Amino acid sequence: MTKTAKRLTPANSVLLVIDVQDKLLAKMPGAQPLVRNVAFLLDAANLHAVPVRATEQYPKGLGPTTAEVARRLPQPASSKTAFSCCGAGTLLEELEMLQRPNVVVAGMETHVCVLQTALDLLEAGLHVFVPVDAVAARFGADHDAAVRRLEAAGAVPVTAETVAFEWTRDSGHPQFKALSRLVIARAVG
Secondary structure, three states: OOOOOOOHHHEEEEEEEOOOOOOHHHOOHHHHHHHHHHHHHHHHHHHHOOOEEEEEHHHHOOOOOOOHHOOOOOOOOOOOOOOHHHHHOHHHHHHHHHOOOOOEEEEEHHHHHHHHHHHHHHOOOEEEEEHHHEEEEOOOHHHHHHHHHHHHHEEEEEEHHHHHHHOOOOOOOOOOHHHHHHHHHHOOO
């Protein structure tokens, strides 16, 4: 695969939700917006039949995926101890089988598991899109530095709404009204 980022479509994308877990969320200054934006991405992925994968970092210590996210997952999150989602389990093999070169990466923490996963995905030749409003770290400096590093490495910074509207492409799309309802609900939440 080439290193040039491509337009996101439902047919070429996968959403990867990384470690949105209760005990870690309790330490996040922007926990509520993060959960709202990750949930929005999951709802948009569901509207467009975009495959979703999710992970939990050492759930014995950090607890389960937060309920608002977990109830939207099509399958339970895979547990891991490696910081990169590619360092444990079969994520890269699953992505290869799906043959979808664009991976939208959301979750936490931006400078640890999100960063290491994105770097591994880029190294594997995949295109990585990071909705900056759907990733978080305990400290702003860590988040900001990680986003800059990801962009320098070839990841594309986007927002949750950018992803959803790019998947939809046109107000004539059959899912546009449903997406509009999600956008309104997200704004109120």
